[in-house]
Structures are given as C-alpha cells and as structure tokens.
Amino acid sequence: MARMGYDGVVLTAPHTEPYARFSNETAHWWIARALRGSLRAAGLTPAQIDGFAVSSFTLFPDTPVALTQHLGLSPRWLDTVPTGGASGVVALRRAARAVQAGDADIVACVGGDTNPIDGFRTLLSAFSRFALDASYPYGFGGPNANFALLMDAYLTEYGADRADFAHVAVAQRANALNNPHALMKKPLTVEQYLSARPIADPIALFDCVMPCAGAESFLVMREERARALGLPFARLRATIERHNAFAEDPVQLRGGWAVDVDDLWAQAAMGPSDMDLVQTYDDYPVISVLQFEDLGFCTKGEGPAFLRKHDLTITGDLPHNTSGGQLSAGQAGAAGGYIGLVEAIRQVTQTAGPTQVENARRALVSGFGMINFDRGVCSAACVIEAGA
Amino acid sequence: MTDTPPKRKDPRQRTPVPLLPPVQRSRAALGLTLAAAEGRFALQGCAECGAVQYPPRDACRACLSTDLTWREVPNGGRVVAQTRIHASPDPYFREHLPWRIGTVALDAGVPVIAHLHAAVSRGDRVRMALRLDRAGQGVLIALPDIEGSAMTSDPTLRAMGTDPRHRRVLITDARAPESLALTKALLAAGAAEVRLGEPETWKAWDGRAAFDGLAAVSLHPLDVTDTGSVRDLAAGLGGKVDILINTARHERPGGVMTGDLTRARDEIEVGYMGLMRLAQAFGPAMAARAADGVNSAAAWVNILPVQALAHDPGFASTVAAGAAARALALSLRAELRGAGVRVMNAYTGPLDDDWHQPLPPPKVAPKALAQAIVAGLCDGLEEVHVGDIARDLADRWRRDPRLLAREMEGGLS
Numbered sequence: 001m002a003r004m005g006y007d008g009v010v011l012t013a014p015h016t017e018p019y020a021r022f023s024n025e026t027a028h029w030w031i032a033r034a035l036r037g038s039l040r041a042a043g044l045t046p047a048q049i050d051g052f053a054v055s056s057f058t059l060f061p062d063t064p065v066a067l068t069q070h071l072g073l074s075p076r077w078l079d080t081v082p083t084g085g086a087s088g089v090v091a092l093r094r095a096a097r098a099v100q101a102g103d104a105d106i107v108a109c110v111g112g113d114t115n116p117i118d119g120f121r122t123l124l125s126a127f128s129r130f131a132l133d134a135s136y137p138y139g140f141g142g143p144n145a146n147f148a149l150l151m152d153a154y155l156t157e158y159g160a161d162r163a164d165f166a167h168v169a170v171a172q173r174a175n176a177l178n179n180p181h182a183l184m185k186k187p188l189t190v191e192q193y194l195s196a197r198p199i200a201d202p203i204a205l206f207d208c209v210m211p212c213a214g215a216e217s218f219l220v221m222r223e224e225r226a227r228a229l230g231l232p233f234a235r236l237r238a239t240i241e242r243h244n245a246f247a248e249d250p251v252q253l254r255g256g257w258a259v260d261v262d263d264l265w266a267q268a269a270m271g272p273s274d275m276d277l278v279q280t281y282d283d284y285p286v287i288s289v290l291q292f293e294d295l296g297f298c299t300k301g302e303g304p305a306f307l308r309k310h311d312l313t314i315t316g317d318l319p320h321n322t323s324g325g326q327l328s329a330g331q332a333g334a335a336g337g338y339i340g341l342v343e344a345i346r347q348v349t350q351t352a353g354p355t356q357v358e359n360a361r362r363a364l365v366s367g368f369g370m371i372n373f374d375r376g377v378c379s380a381a382c383v384i385e386a387g388a
Numbered sequence: 389m390t391d392t393p394p395k396r397k398d399p400r401q402r403t404p405v406p407l408l409p410p411v412q413r414s415r416a417a418l419g420l421t422l423a424a425a426e427g428r429f430a431l432q433g434c435a436e437c438g439a440v441q442y443p444p445r446d447a448c449r450a451c452l453s454t455d456l457t458w459r460e461v462p463n464g465g466r467v468v469a470q471t472r473i474h475a476s477p478d479p480y481f482r483e484h485l486p487w488r489i490g491t492v493a494l495d496a497g498v499p500v501i502a503h504l505h506a507a508v509s510r511g512d513r514v515r516m517a518l519r520l521d522r523a524g525q526g527v528l529i530a531l532p533d534i535e536g537s538a539m540t541s542d543p544t545l546r547a548m549g550t551d552p553r554h555r556r557v558l559i560t561d562a563r564a565p566e567s568l569a570l571t572k573a574l575l576a577a578g579a580a581e582v583r584l585g586e587p588e589t590w591k592a593w594d595g596r597a598a599f600d601g602l603a604a605v606s607l608h609p610l611d612v613t614d615t616g617s618v619r620d621l622a623a624g625l626g627g628k629v630d631i632l633i634n635t636a637r638h639e640r641p642g643g644v645m646t647g648d649l650t651r652a653r654d655e656i657e658v659g660y661m662g663l664m665r666l667a668q669a670f671g672p673a674m675a676a677r678a679a680d681g682v683n684s685a686a687a688w689v690n691i692l693p694v695q696a697l698a699h700d701p702g703f704a705s706t707v708a709a710g711a712a713a714r715a716l717a718l719s720l721r722a723e724l725r726g727a728g729v730r731v732m733n734a735y736t737g738p739l740d741d742d743w744h745q746p747l748p749p750p751k752v753a754p755k756a757l758a759q760a761i762v763a764g765l766c767d768g769l770e771e772v773h774v775g776d777i778a779r780d781l782a783d784r785w786r787r788d789p790r791l792l793a794r795e796m797e798g799g800l801s
Binding site for chain 2: 120121124125129130132133134135136137138139140141142144145148149150152153156197198199200201202203247249250251373374
C-alpha cells in the first residue's frame with residue numbers, strides 16, 4: 001500500500017540553544033531553554049502546546065513524563081524518541097502523523113542534553129547492554145573505535161585514503177566559521193586534518209566530534225495554524241526510517257538508508273539533484289560519505305570521488321552541514337540528532353542568517369544513531385521544502 | 389619489549405594502583421566468562437533453530453526462542469577491520485595505550501569485536517580464543533593462526549594473563565608430590581624464581597636433595613598450620629610473590645563413623661585454615677601489587693580434590709576439607725578479583741601417590757598435575773581439571789550435581 005503523504009503538516013519555529021563545551025546545568029534546563037526559544041519564535045505559550053516529543057540521554061532519573069510536570073506542560077500526546085542521531089527525523093515522523101490525524105495540534109520536538117565534566121565517559125559507561133558486554137571491554141574506545149573499524153574497512157574495501165575524508169571536515173569547518181555559536185572557531189586545513197593527533201587509527205582528532213551541552217527544537221503544526229501565526233514554515237515531502245538493517249554485514253559499510261532510499265525519493269517525487277542542501281549526520285566524516293552513497297547521490301564506494309567534485313560550503317554547489325555540523329559546531333547528545341533538521345528548517349525558511357544558502361528551497365536531512373554494539377542501529381531521512 | 393626481564397623495583401617509586409578494565413556484564417554474557425575460565429571457545433546458540441549469536445542475548449535473533457545454550461564452536465575467523473586505539477576515557481586502558489582491536493568475521497557465522505594479538509592484522513586468518521581479562525571477565529582475542537613463540541611476549545596477552553614468565557613463585561609445600569615437577573615446569577616456562585615452603589624443617593625427607601643445585605630455587609621454613617610461621621615468611625618475602633601455588637594439603641582415606649578425628653582436624657588445619665592463613669598473610673600484598681609492572685602479582689593457585697565438587701565416602705573428611713577450602717577459595721577469588729589477581733582452582737583426580745594406592749587407575753601423575761597448572765597459568769585459566777577422572781566428574785557435575793552426588797555414594801574406589 002502506498003504511504004500517505006504529509007500534506008498540510010509543516011515545520012516551523014526552529015531554535016538552537018547555543019552549545020557549551022561543559023555545563024553544570026541539567027538536561028531539564030537545556031530542554032526548557034530550547035522549548036522556550038521555539039515558543040517565543042512562534043508567539044505561543046506553553047499551555048498552547050498539546051504534543052511533546054523529547055530526546056535526551058541525560059534526563060535520568062526522569063523521563064519526558066516527569067518533564068511535563070517539571071516544565072508545567074499538559075500535552076495530550078507525549079513521545080520519547082530514543083534513536084540518538086536519528087531522533088530529529090524520527091520525532092518529526094511521529095509528530096507529523098499525530099498532527100495529521102488530529103491527535104495533537106501543535107507538537108514541540110526537542111532534543112537536548114547536558115555535559116558535565118566527565119559526563120561523556122559516564123554516559124558511555126552505561127550506554128547499552130551490548131556495548132557493556134561486547135564493546136567497552138575492548139579498549140573502551142567508545143564510538144571513536146567503532147567508527148575507526150568502519151573507516152578502516154571502508155578505506156580497504158574501496159581504495160580510499162584519509163585525504164578523501166579531509167574534504168568533508170574542512171568544508172564543514174569553513175561553514176562553522178559563519179556560525180557564531182559553533183564551538184570550533186579556527187579554520188581547518190587539509191594538512192591539519194591529515195597531521196592531526198591519532199585517536200583510533202585511521203581516525204584522528206578532526207574526524208571526531210566534541211561532546212558538549214546544548215539543545216535544539218522545532219514545532220510541528222498544520223499549515224493553517226502557521227499561516228495564522230504568521231510563521232515561515234517548511235513542508236514535509238518524504239521520510240524514511242529503518243532499524244538494524246543489514247545485520248549480517250560483518251562491518252557496517254552501508255546503512256539502513258540503502259533499504260529505503262527508493263521509497264524516500266518516490267514519496268518526495270524528487271531526486272538527489274533537486275536538493276539545494278544536504279544535512280547528514282556527521283559524527284565522523286566517513287558516516288557522512290556513507291549517507292551520500294546510500295541516499296542515492298552516487299554509487300557505493302564512489303562517495304569520496306563524488307564529494308571531491310563538489311564544493312560543500314555554504315556558497316558551493318552542494319552545501320552540506322551548513323551550520324558546521326556536529327564536527328565543527330559540537331555534539332550535544334541527542335541534540336546531535338536535531339542539529340541538521342533545525343538548521344535545514346532555518347535554511348528553507350530563509351532564516352539561517354550568517355549560514356544562509358542563497359535561494360535554498362529543498363533540503364535532505366538524514367539521521368543515524370545508536371552504536372548499540374558495533375554499528376549504528378537507527379537510520380532515518382527526510383526531505384523538506386520551503387512553504388509557499 | 390615485555391620479554392626482557394624487569395628491572396629491580398625502586399621502593400621510592402609509587403607502585404601503580406591496580407585498575408581494571410570494564411567489569412560490568414549482563415547475566416547472559418557471563419557465559420563467555422565461564423568458557424574463558426576453563427579455556428573453552430564457546431558461543432551462545434539457539435537450541436531450537438541452531439543459530440549462533442553474538443553478543444549473548446536472552447532470545448534467539450533468528451527465531452525468538454528463549455531456549456539458548458552455550459556450545460563449543462569452530463574458533464577460526466578472519467580479521468576484516470582493525471584499529472589501534474590511542475585515546476580512551478577509561479583509566480585502565482589509558483595505562484595500556486595504544487591498544488589494538490579488530491572486527492573478526494568468525495567461521496561460526498557472526499562478526500565480533502576482539503582484542504588483536506600483536507602479530508595479527510587485517511586480512512589475516514586467525515585462531516580465536518576466549519581469555520579472562522584483568523577484570524576476570526571473558527573476552528575474545530584473535531591469535532595468530534599458527535601457534536608460536538610470540539605467544540609469551542604479546543603485550544595484550546601479558547596484560548590479561550598470568551604467565552609465569554619473569555614472575556616469582558611461591559609453592560607453599562615443597563613436600564607435596566607435585567612440587568618438584570611444578571618447580572621444573574615453572575622454570576621451563578620462564579619463571580624468575582621459585583621459592584618453596586618447607587614444613588617441619590627438623591625432619592629429614594626423601595626428595596629434598598632434588599631441589600639442591602636448582603638455579604633460582606630456594607626452600608624456606610613454612611608451616612601453614614602455624615599462623616606465626618606463615619606471617620614470618622610473608623614478612624620476609626614482602627612484595628616478591630607474584631604467583632602463589634598452594635600445594636599444602638593433608639589427604640587420608642577413611643569414612644565418617646570410623647574416621648580418625650585427629651586426622652580430620654589436620655585436614656582442616658592444613659587444607660582449610662592453612663588457606664585462610666596464607667590468604668591473610670600474602671593476599672593483601674599481592675592485591676596491592678597487581679599492576680606492578682612486568683612481574684606484577686598475578687595469580688593464586690589452589691589444588692583441590694575433584695571430589696570436592698560433591699563428596700567421596702572413601703575419603704570423607706579429606707574431601708570435606710577440600711570442599712571447605714573450595715568455598716573459601718571462591719570467596720578469595722571474589723576478593724582478589726577487585727585487584728585483578730586471578731584465583732585458579734586446579735581440581736585433580738586421585739594422584740598416583742601413597743595415599744591413593746588402593747584406588748584403580750586412571751590416576752594423575754604428579755608431573756601431569758604440575759604441567760596442567762603451568763599450562764593453565766600460561767592461558768590465564770581459573771578452572772583446571774587434571775586427569776580423566778577430574779574431567780569426567782566435572783562434566784557430570786555441570787550437567788546435574790544432584791545426580792553426581794547419588795552416583796558418588798559408592799565413592800571413587
């Protein structure tokens with residue numbers, strides 16, 4: 001059966017709460033700040049929110065249930081989205097259907113986390129059962145080691161080298177220099193990328209994100225409502241989501257997008273070449289390359305050659321991770337699953353300010369999450385387009 | 389690098405604090421630890437559909453059956469990706485960086501993340517093993533396909549294991565039948581020094597002369613039934629015991645109703661109280677030295693009659709003392725695990741010695757017991773079953789301890 005479209009559902013009021021490397025505040029604080037940012041942008045009060053989707057790793061012992069009482073919300077629709085780097089797109093999918101069906105009128109989607117000193121190690125230590133049993137006892141390299149194995153296999157399988165990945169990191173740093181809130185403030189050269197301190201071969205310092213605190217949020221509502229509020233908005237054209245794809249592959253050289261890519265573009269009635277910008281999930285350049293391949297921009301193994309042919313900066317022919325992405329703006333826990341989507345809403349509503357891509361109307365946003373053991377389990381993607 | 393003998397310790401330097409790699413595991417994953425403790429390569433599989441899976445789960449990933457078992461599987465594989473970790477937030481691994489791991493596609497049909505032996509790299513065929521790591525938990529390591537001398541000098545294996553090479557050993561009773569063979573096997577495995585305790589030094593005994601002239605071997609007065617004697621030796625040796633092998637035991641045939649109370653008390657004094665005295669005198673210093681360089685404290689070995697898993701009417705009180713010592717040893721294992729010192733229990737069938745003379749074969753030659761202990765130390769084992777009787781009895785005990793207890797009513801004899 002053909003999937004229903006998302007007619008009449010729009011995304012609006014994107015808000016990024018500026019990141020901090022370390023924070024003494026709680027996840028509750030960060031989520032409250034981001035939610036308030038979106039409400040202010042929309043001219044709404046908390047009581048007008050009747051749907052709430054939350055993603056966070058650091059709310060413990062609370063859940064979004066406790067958060068409703070903590071923040072004084074009384075939604076009639078509540079969702080916890082635990083898909084990490086895929087949580088922005090996945091929350092959007094849930095919220096869009098709820099709004100479409102009338103189960104909620106205005107859903108706030110928020111991803112946010114704090115990062116106290118030593119918080120990242122503590123978070124890793126209890127990340128998942130498989131990680132505890134079968135990953136951390138092996139050097140405790142965290143995601144760095146997992147992606148090192150992935151990148152090592154990729155380089156070997158497709159004859160790429162590290163310089164191929166420098167292109168992604170360097171362009172994102174150039175984009176980040178336009179984003180006053182990016183944690184990384186210095187330019188990055190290919191030489192610096194290549195000669196950086198090794199972290200887990202072949203991954204070096206500039207392949208890695210910097211864990212930080214932060215929060216991102218946006219609202220999902222019906223188009224009439226956004227118009228009534230006078231808000232610029234984006235339409236949702238297509239989405240996909242997949243978990244635990246290709247479980248038999250010894251190393252993750254393809255993600256779940258490859259299962260659903262045709263479905264995505266068919267629902268969007270567009271193709272990769274129609275996109276004005278692309279926001280991939282970028283905790284490491286290699287995973288961004290996988291997304292370009294698996295989402296149909298080029299064939300498997302051609303990612304590095306394809307990307308070299310394109311200028312990935314804001315003013316380039318294929319703007320990518322325009323706010324600097326996680327690699328240069330920081331990885332704020334579950335907000336890392338929102339950073340690309342929130343920036344894409346700003347881009348297609350022409351509200352991105354210093355990172356604005358000229359005439360951006362269509363964006364592909366993709367998410368990837370949860371290294372449960374040896375690979376990311378969740379993948380998702382969506383296509384959004386400027387409202388009328 | 390780790391194969392050069394360590395320098396003398398400088399007492400002014402700080403002794404590194406023993407740290408452990410991540411110790412937390414799910415209940416299912418402890419199956420890896422149980423297999424590693426015995427040196428078996430076993431993975432979890434489905435009893436219904438046969439699918440092998442990793443990491444261990446609570447249901448089958450192929451058919452959702454919850455009837456899961458552990459089975460020995462082919463240990464071949466191929467390394468498909470590798471990395472050398474240079475940065476880790478974990479304090480234990482930070483002291484051992486860089487650390488190599490890889491993804492191995494097992495012949496058994498599942499990919500795993502494993503430690504890599506130094507001589508193994510991407511593309512290689514490998515032989516997989518389950519080993520206990522410093523935390524006492526089972527981990528996978530990819531070893532060279534062909535066994536070779538590189539095994540003893542590999543830094544990853546050394547960090548995890550209890551290899552006697554370069555280590556200083558205390559054998560608590562020189563007069564035990566296996567002590568001479570054990571001394572020679574340890575020296576052959578590269579032990580730096582072997583010290584042996586000698587009870588009742590005023591008594592001449594056959595076999596003492598065999599220790600004369602052995603380089604790096606010395607005898608020291610030690611009576612495990614005398615708290616003062618045990619403390620004296622511990623004070624004298626200080627931090628020079630890296631491996632302690634408790635060979636002191638008192639084994640006599642006899643039943644319950646007709647047994648000799650004095651002998652029974654001796655069995656408890658030597659086998660049970662002796663272990664406790666040794667643990668109190670030597671345990672804390674070993675625990676403090678578990679990260680003390682190449683010749684760190686590494687292992688504590690107990691020798692127990694395999695019947696201690698159940699009972700034996702023919703050796704009623706000897707085996708009861710052994711069972712008491714076993715229970716104490718398991719608690720000692722729990723205490724020393726926190727420091728990373730391994731407690732190995734070597735369960736032996738009846739030895740081919742005077743006290744087991746009326747028993748029919750098969751019996752365990754003292755030399756075989758010695759070699760099994762040293763091999764177990766080289767492989768970092770916790771549970772060693774020596775001889776056919778011990779292996780058979782342990783196998784029956786694993787399947788059904790109550791059935792074994794019934795079957796033992798006639799005793800081993």
